[in-house]
Amino acid sequence: MTPPRARGQRAGLDRETVLAAARDLLARDGLDALTMRALADRLGVRPNTLYSHVPSKTALVDELLDDVLGGIPAPEDPRPEQGVRELMTATYRVLLEHAELVPLYLSRQGARGPQAQRLGEIMLDLLAKGGVHGEQAVEARRVLIVYTIGFAAFNPGEGAVVPQEHIARNFALGLDWLLTGILGAGMDLPPPPA
Amino acid sequence: MTPPRARGQRAGLDRETVLAAARDLLARDGLDALTMRALADRLGVRPNTLYSHVPSKTALVDELLDDVLGGIPAPEDPRPEQGVRELMTATYRVLLEHAELVPLYLSRQGARGPQAQRLGEIMLDLLAKGGVHGEQAVEARRVLIVYTIGFAAFNPGEGAVVPQEHIARNFALGLDWLLTGILGAGMDLPPPPA
DNA sequence: CTCCAAGTTGTACAGCGTCCAATTCAATTG
DNA sequence: CAATTGAATTGGACGCTGTACAACTTGGAG
Numbered sequence: 511m512t513p514p515r516a517r518g519q520r521a522g523l524d525r526e527t528v529l530a531a532a533r534d535l536l537a538r539d540g541l542d543a544l545t546m547r548a549l550a551d552r553l554g555v556r557p558n559t560l561y562s563h564v565p566s567k568t569a570l571v572d573e574l575l576d577d578v579l580g581g582i583p584a585p586e587d588p589r590p591e592q593g594v595r596e597l598m599t600a601t602y603r604v605l606l607e608h609a610e611l612v613p614l615y616l617s618r619q620g621a622r623g624p625q626a627q628r629l630g631e632i633m634l635d636l637l638a639k640g641g642v643h644g645e646q647a648v649e650a651r652r653v654l655i656v657y658t659i660g661f662a663a664f665n666p667g668e669g670a671v672v673p674q675e676h677i678a679r680n681f682a683l684g685l686d687w688l689l690t691g692i693l694g695a696g697m698d699l700p701p702p703p704a
Numbered sequence: 705m706t707p708p709r710a711r712g713q714r715a716g717l718d719r720e721t722v723l724a725a726a727r728d729l730l731a732r733d734g735l736d737a738l739t740m741r742a743l744a745d746r747l748g749v750r751p752n753t754l755y756s757h758v759p760s761k762t763a764l765v766d767e768l769l770d771d772v773l774g775g776i777p778a779p780e781d782p783r784p785e786q787g788v789r790e791l792m793t794a795t796y797r798v799l800l801e802h803a804e805l806v807p808l809y810l811s812r813q814g815a816r817g818p819q820a821q822r823l824g825e826i827m828l829d830l831l832a833k834g835g836v837h838g839e840q841a842v843e844a845r846r847v848l849i850v851y852t853i854g855f856a857a858f859n860p861g862e863g864a865v866v867p868q869e870h871i872a873r874n875f876a877l878g879l880d881w882l883l884t885g886i887l888g889a890g891m892d893l894p895p896p897p898a
Numbered sequence: 899c900t901c902c903a904a905g906t907t908g909t910a911c912a913g914c915g916t917c918c919a920a921t922t923c924a925a926t927t928g
Numbered sequence: 929c930a931a932t933t934g935a936a937t938t939g940g941a942c943g944c945t946g947t948a949c950a951a952c953t954t955g956g957a958g
Binding site for chain 4: 513515516517518519520521522523555556558559562563
């Protein structure tokens, strides 16, 4: 509550320190608890101090959003279909761990930070290996991204009527439909049970 | 600014009047302008008065969300594939007209009001006619809903790099993939160009 | 005619993001 | 080594948000 510092004294803050504290606060107490004032409190600092290191709360959150995507590993399987499936599933899982952020990804149309870019390029590479190039690949990617983020956003809470694992299987189901559509019939899938 | 009424005088308000004014304010000035105070102003009333007709702003917005879905007509084409496509395309279009609301649909997992229910049942009927029943139909529906809302949420602003019509075609493309996956290979589509 | 429930105002609270001026410190320059 | 400048920090404030509570007036029911 009381300020431990007088008027011009340094607190040794730093953009990275602020972001780290924000990440922590977000992970521990959720998005609603991430206020400039709470963040300042945690850093033992006045709220306005933060504005020396971050231009606005929006910018701060944007950075956090991209950071979360850093937790998504590149797929191990080099085959296009399996690789994309792996990538989107990992994305889905990571997004679920930060459920409250997900609507933000959509309203800020998908985050343009370095991590988002990295994932996007991995996906284009995989699609190219699968024979999908150029504009088509970009569209396929957009479909997959929207689908994945959408499903993550749709995730019900923990004690919901429909359990999360069910929704996760549902996600996988639709993902297969999309992959089949994207990568064409060139797969040796058995025909669906007539 | 100044209150036209003394302390116990009636303003003749009514739940429906409040909702109508809210719809209007939302349509005219956008989501950010929809505050209890602005709404009260427009009705010539003090902000707290609204709480006699609406339990909270959240409840008010929930109602508006469901109302928007009322603008989605039932599909005309009775054939399952075309019907579902028509339905989802209409939904997409209506959602685009209220772009700022779309993230809310996701964060409130899809709106459970009467309009949402109506659309959900139309879709189950269509899927049943297409030979998809029970749990499978519910999952297919979830995929389609998530996909559609997701795409609407992903919609870029008006003066964006990628024009809206392009995104709309992209939406239709992915929708076809999903429909093919859902309704099976029982369609007489020509094979994709090898 | 009386009484009560409902609608409305006055006032207020706690919280939010953010801006401005005053102050002090660290680093750079001469 | 001294002087100056620029960045970091505090004190305080502004305008905004949703919402609670008591006082009051009114319309309708009994």
